[in-house]
Amino acid sequence: METTYKTAKNKSSAFRKILGWALxxxxxxxxxxxxxxYYFVFGEGVKSGYLNYAVKKGNLFKTYEGKLIQEGFGSAKVGTGISSNEFEFSIESDSIFNLLEVNSGKYFDLHYKEYHGVLPWRGNTRYVVDQVVNMK
Incomplete structure (x- = not known):
């Protein structure tokens, strides 16, 4: 009887160990x-263009968002004709937002980081601007 108890106890202990490692x-x-x-930086780069807008928006998390109109033309969708190239982005900090907000319409070179996913408190896009490289 005692050996049956020890065998059952050993099996239970082995099961718990396997379950612990699996968890x-x-x-x-x-x-x-x-x-x-959400946190691995997939790509980094610089985009240039005229700042269309910089806004603070959001229902639960207020984030800074912006749009850059790039020079040149492209097609947004097949069959829609010619449209401008647009770069929509989120803004990392208050200081960058304030600089962009008061200089809307000017030409900017913006450094950004690209992530695989979007976090609601980081912004509405996968592109997050973390630095203003140049402003004209």
């Missing part, structure tokens, strides 16, 4: 996915 692995994989999707 740890799931947590690590989930954390890695969240980091890759």
């Amino acid at each position: 740890l692995l799931l947590l690590l994989l989930g954390g890695g996915y969240i980091y890759y999707r």
Whole structure:
């Protein structure tokens, strides 16, 4: 009878150990996915153009958003004709927003970071402007 109890206890202990490792692995994989999707910087670069607008908006999270009109023409959708190239972005900080807000219509070179996913408190787009490189 005692050997049956020890065998059942060993099986239960082994099951708990396997379950613990599986949960740890799931947590690590989930954390890695969240980091890759929302915090890993996929690309960085500079976009240039005329600032169309800079606004603060949002229902729950108030974020800074902007739009740059780039030189040249492109087609937004097949069959719609010619349209301007637009770069919609979110703005990282108050100081950058204030600079853009008072200089709407001017030509800017903006440094941005591109993420795979959008976080509501970071902005409405995957592109986040973190620096004004040049203003004309």
